[in-house]
Amino acid sequence: MDTIFSKIIRREIPADIVFEDDQCLAFRDIAPQAPTHILIIPKKPIQRVALASAEDTPLLGHLLATAATIAKQMGIAESGFRLVINNGPNGGEAVPHLHVHLLGGRALNWPPG
Numbered sequence: 001m002d003t004i005f006s007k008i009i010r011r012e013i014p015a016d017i018v019f020e021d022d023q024c025l026a027f028r029d030i031a032p033q034a035p036t037h038i039l040i041i042p043k044k045p046i047q048r049v050a051l052a053s054a055e056d057t058p059l060l061g062h063l064l065a066t067a068a069t070i071a072k073q074m075g076i077a078e079s080g081f082r083l084v085i086n087n088g089p090n091g092g093e094a095v096p097h098l099h100v101h102l103l104g105g106r107a108l109n110w111p112p113g
């Protein structure tokens, strides 16, 4: 499925990219919900985590490891951060291209709304 995130990967629309490697891309969320709000996405167009296949397992791990690396680079690893993956309508998923939200820079409430 072609989404706005596919267009960002192909550089057809702009994004504030903070990290890229052969497997993933990370960029600032256009509507930040915290002082630091970055999306980490696989270049492979997996629609959502529930649709990832067994062969995607290393890639899923890579997304989390990359989020932790970016958190360190952004200086929020010590103060703390939250990783969020929204899946499906009740999960609040708006863009059907798997993405990990990295949120930090302020204290975050729990439970989420």
Ligand code: AMP
Binding pocket: 004, 015, 027, 028, 029, 030, 031, 032, 039, 085, 086, 092, 093, 094, 095, 096
């Ligand atoms: P979700 O609700 O988990 O699907 O999250 C989708 C996220 O993508 C939201 O936080 C949006 O603000 C963000 N978003 C949508 N379009 C863009 C864009 N062009 N650049 C950066 N972030 C975007």
